Amino acid sequence: MIRKLWIILTVLIALSVPLFAGGAEESQTGNGGSTVKGDELYSMVVFTKGAEYFNWCYAGMRDAAAILGDHVKTELQGPAEWDASLEARTLEQVIVKQPKGILVAAADETTLNSSIGKALSQNIAVIGFDSDAPESGRLSYVGTNNYDFGAAAAQFIVDQIGGSGDVAVVIVPGNIAQEERAAGFKDWISENAPDVRVVSELNDEGDVAKSETVCAALFQANPNIKGIFSTHGYGAPGAAAAARTLGILDDVVIVGSDYSSAVIELLIAGDIEGSVVDDPYLIGFESMMLAYQAAHPTSVPSANPPFGHVPPIIYGGCSVITGEILSDPAVLAKYQNPPAV
Amino acid sequence: MKINNSRMSAIISRVNLNYLTLLLIMIILVAVMSMRAPYFLSAANFAVMVDTFIMEAIMALGMTLVILSGGIDLTVTGILPFSSIMLALLMGSGMSFFPAAIIVVLGCSLIGFVTNLLRKTLNLHPMVVTMAIAAILKGLNLTITGGSAMSDFPDSFKAMSSMTVFGMPLSWAVYIVLAAFFIIMTKFNRNFIKVYFVGGNPEAAKLSGIKIERVYMMVYMISAALAAVAGILTAITYSSASYSYGTNADMRVITTVAIGGTSLTHGGSGSIVGTMLGTLFMAVIYDAFIMSGLSTYYQDVMTGVFLIAAVLLSEFFRYLKEKAR
Numbered sequence: 001m002i003r004k005l006w007i008i009l010t011v012l013i014a015l016s017v018p019l020f021a022g023g024a025e026e027s028q029t030g031n032g033g034s035t036v037k038g039d040e041l042y043s044m045v046v047f048t049k050g051a052e053y054f055n056w057c058y059a060g061m062r063d064a065a066a067i068l069g070d071h072v073k074t075e076l077q078g079p080a081e082w083d084a085s086l087e088a089r090t091l092e093q094v095i096v097k098q099p100k101g102i103l104v105a106a107a108d109e110t111t112l113n114s115s116i117g118k119a120l121s122q123n124i125a126v127i128g129f130d131s132d133a134p135e136s137g138r139l140s141y142v143g144t145n146n147y148d149f150g151a152a153a154a155q156f157i158v159d160q161i162g163g164s165g166d167v168a169v170v171i172v173p174g175n176i177a178q179e180e181r182a183a184g185f186k187d188w189i190s191e192n193a194p195d196v197r198v199v200s201e202l203n204d205e206g207d208v209a210k211s212e213t214v215c216a217a218l219f220q221a222n223p224n225i226k227g228i229f230s231t232h233g234y235g236a237p238g239a240a241a242a243a244r245t246l247g248i249l250d251d252v253v254i255v256g257s258d259y260s261s262a263v264i265e266l267l268i269a270g271d272i273e274g275s276v277v278d279d280p281y282l283i284g285f286e287s288m289m290l291a292y293q294a295a296h297p298t299s300v301p302s303a304n305p306p307f308g309h310v311p312p313i314i315y316g317g318c319s320v321i322t323g324e325i326l327s328d329p330a331v332l333a334k335y336q337n338p339p340a341v
Numbered sequence: 342m343k344i345n346n347s348r349m350s351a352i353i354s355r356v357n358l359n360y361l362t363l364l365l366i367m368i369i370l371v372a373v374m375s376m377r378a379p380y381f382l383s384a385a386n387f388a389v390m391v392d393t394f395i396m397e398a399i400m401a402l403g404m405t406l407v408i409l410s411g412g413i414d415l416t417v418t419g420i421l422p423f424s425s426i427m428l429a430l431l432m433g434s435g436m437s438f439f440p441a442a443i444i445v446v447l448g449c450s451l452i453g454f455v456t457n458l459l460r461k462t463l464n465l466h467p468m469v470v471t472m473a474i475a476a477i478l479k480g481l482n483l484t485i486t487g488g489s490a491m492s493d494f495p496d497s498f499k500a501m502s503s504m505t506v507f508g509m510p511l512s513w514a515v516y517i518v519l520a521a522f523f524i525i526m527t528k529f530n531r532n533f534i535k536v537y538f539v540g541g542n543p544e545a546a547k548l549s550g551i552k553i554e555r556v557y558m559m560v561y562m563i564s565a566a567l568a569a570v571a572g573i574l575t576a577i578t579y580s581s582a583s584y585s586y587g588t589n590a591d592m593r594v595i596t597t598v599a600i601g602g603t604s605l606t607h608g609g610s611g612s613i614v615g616t617m618l619g620t621l622f623m624a625v626i627y628d629a630f631i632m633s634g635l636s637t638y639y640q641d642v643m644t645g646v647f648l649i650a651a652v653l654l655s656e657f658f659r660y661l662k663e664k665a666r
Contacts, residue, residue, distance in 0.1 A: 093389050108489075109492075174487075203483060
């Protein structure tokens with residue numbers, strides 16, 4: 001018994017070392033070192049922390065901070081779970097640190113509203129990115145016009161399936177970005193492709209394994225499915241796995257959203273026909289610049305005093321990447337080197 | 342200086358070593374963090390620290406009773422969002438807060454009743470039954486909400502998010518009342534004292550005339566009701582209800598209870614006070630990670646390690662006490 005106790009205490013102490021000594025620290029590492037007097041801290045708060053998409057966003061933020069100067073420090077915070085209440089709690093804790101600005105990707109439209117309001121009332125500039133909380137009072141939103149994003153996916157999938165057949169959408173309901181993508185997808189089809197029917201909406205809870213399960217069930221229940229569009233990054237790999245298991249990879253066109261190492265590999269292999277992508281690196285970069293701008297008012301009149309002038313919305317574009325596009329080594333190099341966070 | 346064995350035994354049997362260890366680690370952690378992070382010892386951070394773990398704290402009171410009885414309850418992860426959604430639906434239909442909240446709490450305690458009934462009639466391990474009920478609730482939550490957050494509460498309800506009781510947030514006041522109630526009940530009420538007997542040795546408890554199924558029914562209903570209270574308070578805090586609330590809350594709550602010294606391996610050993618300390622410990626740990634900027638991935642590693650350490654320490658202290666007798 002005493003031996004067991006010593007072993008576990010040794011492990012515990014070894015793992016505690018970073019907490020006490022300052023290692024394994026990912027905050028304030030925008031351009032190295034901890035915050036000292038005169039430094040400005042900017043925090044990025046996300047849900048499903050660890051997602052490659054948010055790592056790209058944070059890489060953009062970090063690089064923007066480096067350009068702004070050594071005094072600008074950054075940190076990435078947020079729960080690993082898709083839980084809006086946990087994200088709100090993290091945001092509250094970040095506010096206590098009194099950063100100059102916070103970049104927030106909201107897990108849902110409303111839960112973070114009061115926390116964002118609290119930050120603003122303490123003169124902390126809040127910029128929304130990727131997933132918006134439009135009623136929160138955030139100063140600006142940087143992201144993608146998700147309706148157009150969905151329309152781009154629809155146009156691509158309709159071309160790929162030859163203009164007729166049944167298709168399905170994979171979505172995590174409640175996330176405003178995905179809801180808009182799904183709406184854009186369905187509207188474009190109903191307006192432009194009369195012979196294509198959206199026969200099913202599947203909720204995979206943003207989980208690749210669940211996506212495989214629900215897609216496998218769909219393919220078996222509905223053998224006429226010719227295409228599937230996932231409104232988020234985990235759905236397409238799950239759909240591809242299901243199609244591979246059932247031996248119907250060549251019969252179904254799979255279109256994903258965003259990019260990750262897994263999606264890139266599947267595009268190169270031809271298991272996924274395309275993925276609609278925005279530029280998370282630039283979204284993070286722009287958001288950081290806007291947060292800094294809002295935290296440092298100039299003589300330009302602002303609609304949100306005491307914060308500096310920032311535009312209410314900045315939309316980046318989107319495009320479809322395919323295996324063919326990735327056959328260019330210069331293009332592939334960008335996607336094959338995800339940033340380390 | 343050599344302390345003789347009988348004196349050491351007397352000290353060990355009188356002092357709760359679990360509490361002492363927890364307090365000692367917390368004091369070290371707070372001291373280190375106050376040096377590392379300038380805002381750690383601020384009143385604002387203390388308030389946020391308590392706030393961030395208050396829902397788990399409330400659920401941990403019920404979970405302590407379930408674990409003391411020798412069971413486990415994973416339904417809390419489904420009941421928390423379910424109760425917030427039910428509240429939103431009832432209030433959306435025009436019902437005022439108090440009747441709606443009472444219906445939600447009673448309705449959710451009925452889920453606890455059904456959980457226990459299934460455990461008893463199907464003779465299944467509580468982990469299997471509660472996992473199944475949690476999955477059903479998760480599906481229901483998604484079906485009812487369509488995955489969207491519900492925020493169509495009346496203004497009077499939204500105003501409750503800033504309500505204070507004796508200068509403290511509503512959720513703190515609710516927790517203090519509940520914790521005091523369960524401390525008193527587990528010390529003095531026969532029905533609650535029976536939970537220890539049933540958890541320690543169900544066969545012996547049965548032979549001594551205790552209706553053990555009644556005890557199981559009580560603890561599962563209380564646990565479900567407290568998860569409903571946590572869900573209602575979450576809805577009040579964020580003026581919103583969502584299926585995403587409480588994801589993995591079951592694991593955080595069980596970890597809290599275990600760290601507080603309630604034995605996961607032997608029922609009948611543990612206390613509400615220990616759980617309160619465990620809650621404070623977890624709140625400090627979670628806050629320390631955010632304040633120090635450590636990766637949340639590392640936080641999960643530490644939580645797991647603390648859970649194993651808690652179970653081992655609990656067994657070790659049990660061994661010491663038995664040796665001291």
